[in-house]
Amino acid sequence: MTLPAEEAARLTPNAHMLGQQGSARALNTPALVLDLDLFDRNLSRMMAHCEASGLGLRPHAKTHKSIEIARRQLDAGAVGICVAKLGEAEVMGRGGIGSVLITSPVVKEDAIRRLIALNNDMPDLMVCVDNIDNAEELARAASPERGNARALKVLVDLDVGLHRTGIAPGEGAAKLAAFIAASPGLEFKGLQAYAGHLMHVADYAERRDKSLAAMKMLGDMRDMLLEQSISCDVLTGGGTGTWDIDPEAGVLTDLQAGSYLFMDTEYNAVSQKDGAAQAFETSLTIQTTVVSANTPGIATTDAGIKSMATDQKEFRIASGAPEGTAYFLFGDEQGGLLFSDKKESEGGEKHSLKPGAVLNLETPHCDPTVNLYECYHVVQNGTLVDIWPIDTRGRSA
Amino acid sequence: MTLPAEEAARLTPNAHMLGQQGSARALNTPALVLDLDLFDRNLSRMMAHCEASGLGLRPHAKTHKSIEIARRQLDAGAVGICVAKLGEAEVMGRGGIGSVLITSPVVKEDAIRRLIALNNDMPDLMVCVDNIDNAEELARAASPERGNARALKVLVDLDVGLHRTGIAPGEGAAKLAAFIAASPGLEFKGLQAYAGHLMHVADYAERRDKSLAAMKMLGDMRDMLLEQSISCDVLTGGGTGTWDIDPEAGVLTDLQAGSYLFMDTEYNAVSQKDGAAQAFETSLTIQTTVVSANTPGIATTDAGIKSMATDQKEFRIASGAPEGTAYFLFGDEQGGLLFSDKKESEGGEKHSLKPGAVLNLETPHCDPTVNLYECYHVVQNGTLVDIWPIDTRGRSA
Structure with a gap:
């Protein structure tokens, strides 16, 4: 365009x-x-990789911040995009990008008002939650009794070691998921787990071991929910640092990589499997x-x-x-x-x-x-x- | 507004x-x-200081990047504003800010075209130059034979120790000034000397000594030019770190301070005269x-x-x-x-x-x-x- x-x-x-x-x-x-040719190659390579691995691609648009690029990713076959913040979701929504996951919690009163307004306009919006107070506030604001167009789709953000956002795997997380699943204004969609502390571990073998362990935490949480008859449509996470490790873990339904489109000095410094080139x-x-x-x-x-x-x-x-x-x-x-x-x-x-x-x-x-x-x-x-x-x-x- | x-x-x-x-x-x-009250106090304090010291204030708008704030500075008595880049000058000009000094060299062919176009719209634009090739290019582009509305006002940027931009004081700088003064498309306005390497020297006494020495280099250059019958209307430089030292040096006609409006962790860490509060x-x-x-x-x-x-x-x-x-x-x-x-x-x-x-x-x-x-x-x-x-x-x- x-x-x-x-x-x-x-x-x-x-x-x-x-x-x-x-x-x-x-x-x-x-x-x-x-460089358009290099960009196109990166775009195609990750898409082909995800298709071959049976993974969806939900690229993180916090990297590129561009409606045009999001559109190209979706046209290539991405299942949706991620954004870090509500303000990004609003702009992407107005730009015609339908499927958007907000990967950070939305907690402020006025921000929750904006979120619900956006959800009434966007059928395929999702947001992450990591604590019960926030879930209760979202459930109140999204209640059908308030005339909202649809339930708000929610993922529980799981902390698999970064300790930045997310709730620790276990009973607390299960309770949070159960509360969401039972709230008329909310729709439980699954789990997010981003091991951001592992993406730039320089050594491939170390990165692989730690990442597989983190993904096992996510898989165990999924199984624990299933025992309580709560199923996860979406298990999302991963990044450019684990793009070829996540398929092996076999837990994620989709990969949130962002930097693969551009690369940078940080990602160029991490080693690849068997010492391969980037x-x-x-x-x-x-x-x-x-x-x-x-x-x-x-x-x-x-x-x-x-x-x-x-x-x-x-x-x-x-x-x-x-x-x-x-x-x-x-x-x-x-x-x-x-x-x-x-x-x-x-x-x-x-x-x-x-x-x-x-x-x-x-x-x-x-x-x-x-x-x-x-x-x-x-x-x-x-x-x-x-x-x-x-x-x-x-x-x- | x-x-x-x-x-x-x-x-x-x-x-x-x-x-x-x-x-x-x-x-x-x-x-x-x-915080509007604190902002207003900073604005007034620096203006009163400059008035009491017989210095003009030409605040650096690379700090605030705001037409509204530039207008408030001019309304309070500033002689003009500084910007670091041509793109800033274009926006400030369109926003009705008349007197703008671009403190960095403009070297690229297309940028020189933009500069001359802007100068034709802005009677009170100035730019810095630190090498003869650039001065020659500006002189050609600004030539009255090309139908330009006015000569381009130029300052020679003097390197007083930072080695970032500027020409070393001496014969080379004098030749550059003489070339500008003799070019029909250019108007020689004076000298800029920014001792950016001294602004954050934490100890007041050390900062004072070094700054006075840098200003002496500027004063000597001014005198050298005067011996060649080239006079400087403008001697501009200084900053928030030397606001109370520059009047003592007695060389500058105007002070380019920017951060004084807001302050920050860096500037809050430098000591003041006699251990006074910021x-x-x-x-x-x-x-x-x-x-x-x-x-x-x-x-x-x-x-x-x-x-x-x-x-x-x-x-x-x-x-x-x-x-x-x-x-x-x-x-x-x-x-x-x-x-x-x-x-x-x-x-x-x-x-x-x-x-x-x-x-x-x-x-x-x-x-x-x-x-x-x-x-x-x-x-x-x-x-x-x-x-x-x-x-x-x-x-x-």
Whole structure:
């Protein structure tokens, strides 16, 4: 889908370059650049993997925050999408994305009002709950006596070791599920279990062992509910770090991977089964330009703290700089390049780049990097071919 | 100025609470909350300080990114505003802010085209230059022969030790100034010198000594130019870290402070003259809500990596949590609270907070935190009284 020109121009000063040959290197920067061919390969690869494994794919849209990308995922065969926050679900719903799971609890009084209003408009909305007080509040707000269009579909979020959200497996979780199943305003749909603490365990074997153990906790909880005649349609969780481990566990009905579309420095650092190469390619980069180079040995770019996630400190240059160049944050608005020495055969001095030189960085951590930008600059064969808005950017409430 | 209701609702789910008593604690969160009384005090204090010191105030709008706040600064007596990037200047110009200085170089071909177009619309735009190639490109693009409405006003950016942007003081800088002064398309306005590496030097005496030395470099350069009959109308620089040192240096014509309006954990940590208290108060906070609390000793909030700057790692709770509670990042979407022990007289166990509990954090670093949000929730006496858009959010290109 192509945006109206006026809307594209509101999102980026580069909209007028659409379709111009070679425009991918002429962009006003910093710019978030998505390589369409690599993106498509990642999209297809994960879908094919899920189909072959008998798993549904419910990709997490907290990564991409884009209606266009969600639509492409659904068109490819995804069973629905996940979002982290209610504000994202509202935007996705207005954008025509029907099947949305909110993976975090919604607790505030006004937020519960918004949730019920959204559920009245969206037949296929689901939300996670991890405590009985919250479930009671949702049950009251969603009650059919209040004239609501339908029951609110609810998953119990199970804590399988991360301790961030979720209720511990056992009697408490069973009681919570039973309460939901018995509430006229609510519809019990199943369990969520996200082992976020395991996604970036660097060693494959260790990641596999721990992940299988976490999934066993989920499977045991499912069986415990079944003994009480509560069945789970949905068992959802997993991520890009466990994409090839979750099928082996045989518990999940669907996989919540998000980062596989883009990849980033964090996920590129984790090892794969049998030492294999990464199955997914780095499709998303930050394009930046050298703006100042008056001090020998260093240069200054236009991408700093406001243009990339800084929760981890490794910044990798994907292309455009001499080998051995290091990237560092040079304040809010700028980055720095620290050049390596040239070989003696090259003259023995430091490498350098002049103002105007263009380079691309891996996103250090893709989700919070995407959340800084208004749009993706979609490129193919060196040309800017599309602008995709980051529709749920900043929708954390 | 009050936003149309529809526009406010596009920015925040909290717009419908405007004017409701007590609404400041009922917000959908995370939300950026600005205390109007503290903000006004900071605004007035810096303006009064500059007036008393004979300095102009040219506040840096890279901090607040808001047309409404820029307007309030100008109404209070500021001589103009600064922005870091061209994209910010475009938005400020369209918003009716007349006097804008772009503090970073504009080097890319398409960006120079945009700059000249903007200058034709804005009589009081200025830009910084730090190398001769860039100056030549600007001179060509701004040439009166191309039908431009006016010359482009240019400052030479001087490197007084940060080595990020700027040209070293001396002959090269003098040549650059002379070239600009002699170019029909350009108008030489003076010098910028920002000692960004000194702003957060924690010790006041050390900060003062180094800052006075940096300002002496600027003064010497001014004198060198004057010997060549090139005079500087504008000598701009300084910041919140040197607000009370710059008048003593007696070099700057105007002060570029930005963070003084809001303050943050970084600036709150630097010491003041004679060990005095901070002159500026923490007017800006991140409001967040506990969303999960199933694990003893910790709780989970709704403000994580996507809701605050993470370039520094100290997260301080301003209000709403028991004494001794620590805040940590719990992933992209959530924060964590680590509770301290209760006193024995209180029962000897850990403190706790339940889902729904509201707390406010200092912004760890205000500029990149503001850049994550769509708007300020302006509060007074516990009530949400206004919504101010963050107009130049994400305008880094």
